[in-house]
């Protein structure tokens with residue numbers, strides 16, 4: 001039997017299964033439309049991160065294979081995105097331009113059926129979400145090899161918005177040019193963080209080519225597409241957007257390099273069953289103050305997953321502490337711990353509770 005003859009019945013099976021999947025997807029979409037009508041009656045929020053996290057976790061838990069859990073989640077993320085868009089298309093502001101890891105974070109969290117708005121600064125993302133021009137904003141919080149994004153932490157302190165979700169994405173950097181070679185290249189451009197994250201590779205392999213920090217990796221990719229003498233260090237989606245060829249993939253020094261993003265918005269996410277809570281605290285400048293400040297966490301059996309300090313910038317050596325704890329502010333033991341923290345702290349701000357990233 002020829003290959004085509006062997007494939008024919010298998011493809012007929014796939015066609016028939018696809019028809020069933022299509023019918024079921026539309027059946028699901030019609031139910032989502034009904035959900036949309038119910039929500040519209042009470043102006044209830046369309047995007048419900050805790051519900052989406054529950055659906056994705058449940059699909060991974062129930063997945064019998066051979067599909068891998070992560071791929072099943074990617075598929076269901078897009079199904080929910082498309083269903084959500086039938087209720088209302090959510091607009092999300094992010095730190096642009098197109099082709100940055102921030103844009104990738106938007107699609108990883110919201111799926112493709114969103115209106116993603118590229119902003120020119122982190123401040124602008126906050127403004128768009130505060131003013132309601134966008135339903136949500138996505139801002140970088142921390143990179144695993146380069147540390148926190150100070151501007152985001154400062155703005156989180158001032159904003160009236162809450163953190164309604166978290167996204168963690170692997171950051172893979174590639175060296176890319178128009179031609180796919182380094183012939184004639186006189187300059188390598190990238191955001192300063194990307195240059196820092198790939199400096200070992202660049203020092204070893206391109207020691208004589210000048211490096212230039214630019215506003216974003218997306219901007220570097222755009223420059224490389226305009227100028228045959230420029231190479232960009234960026235994520236491959238930026239390269240695809242600007243028709244660049246990969247000279248070398250995965251040149252970042254840390255193969256496990258990740259960036260965490262926060263979703264900011266007016267929504268206060270309800271418990272999903274596996275959540276995280278972010279807060280900012282400060283204490284009077286006294287011996288033992290930080291130790292005492294955090295005592296309520298241990299006393300109430302609440303785990304701290306992150307602790308970051310930032311100078312308060314008030315001329316004194318005082319600090320704001322950015323703390324993440326496991327659990328939701330509505331969980332009894334977290335609520336107790338937070339109440340006690342509040343009484344000890346000179347400053348206390350709850351940034352939000354949201355599903356722990358998948």
Ligand SMILES: O=C(O)C(=O)C[C@]1(C(=O)O)C=C[C@@H](O)C=C1
Pocket residue numbers: 032035036046047048049051052055079080081083084087
């Ligand atoms: O359950 C809801 O509230 C829905 O609107 C449905 C749905 C889904 O498609 O499963 C879509 C959007 C929400 O963010 C959560 C889930």
